[in-house]
Amino acid sequence: MNRGEQTVTRAEAFEFLDRTARGIAEMFGSSCETLVHDMGDPKHPILSIYNGHVSGRSVGSTMDILGTAKELDNTGLTTDFVNLYATTPSGQQIKSSTFHMIQEGKDGYNLALGINFDYTSLVYANRILVDLMNAEADLQSVMWQGSDRRLSDMLDECLSAVGKPVDALSKKDRLKIIALLDQKNAFSFRKSVPFVSKRLQVSRYTIxxxxxxxxxxxxxxxAADSDEPAPDRT
Incomplete structure (x- = not known):
């Protein structure tokens, strides 16, 4: 990495990457492991690491986040990898990124900043939230006896508001009826769509x-839905 005639030494590059790793780990907390690899060595040993408990590694380890010690090919040794999924040997779910800092030449080096965020707990939390938000049915449709009667009354009210018999309704009229029913939460009742479609003499798809x-x-x-001469029965 050249800056005009100036060159960033290996020590300077490591110091910068180490500070960055430490800062990111502090910023994102104990679930975020950060480390600096010596990618100039095919075994890419760890030079510094923060929150190493995420992967169970320490300085000097040649194990990668997947729990292997395989040597990387030239592409893997020099290519940045951003926001990739990985699973540790213990089953933790990780988002992983690697950023290289390379200096060519006699005194060259290849260092890399690794960031591994363990979001396993977020997966469990999401499952709990989904379970908490799940409900079997709408309360009013279960509690009210004779929901068909209630739906029928709502539909009669909406038809009265339009002021036309069913066989004379245009698409705009039917849209108005559906809008009024929706405002009354009529479609929260079980089997409301087939009930309304039958009364309005249209298909469920149309509703x-x-x-x-x-x-x-x-x-x-x-606004574009002007009156139609015949009802839509598709």
């Missing part, structure tokens, strides 16, 4: 399509 169109427009009826 889902209308709900999608409303969602894309923030719950409002798209």
């Amino acid at each position: 889902y399509k209308y709900l999608g169109e409303l969602a894309e427009n923030g719950g409002t009826i798209p």
Whole structure:
């Protein structure tokens, strides 16, 4: 690494990478292992390491994050690797990156900063959150007796608001009815879509399509949907 006529010595390069490794480890905490490798040696021994408990390694170790001591090829010895997945021998899930600092020539060197973040605990936490947020069914659809009756009443109210019989509804009318039902949380009831589709004399696909169109427009009826002479029964 040349800077005009100036050259960064191996000692200076190591000092910089070591400071960087220490700072990153302090910043991201005990789940983040950082280290400096001597990549000029095919066995790439560790020159310094912080939070080595993540992989169980220490200074002088030639083991990699995968728990092997294989010699790397020329590509592996000189190429940066960013945000790659790895699993340690003990089963920890790791995000790993390696950044090289290379100086060619007689007094050249090849040092590398390694960063290994153990996110195993986050995986477990995510599973717990998913379990906590999981629910079997909507409360009101389970608690209220005669949900079909309640849905029917809601639909009758929406039809009255439109003021047309079902066989005279245009697409815009049906979109308005679906929007009103959605505002009343009617689609949180079990089997609400087949119930509404049967009453409006359209397919279930059409109901889902209308709900999608409303969602894309923030719950409002798209302006381009003008009245149609015949209902959509697809």
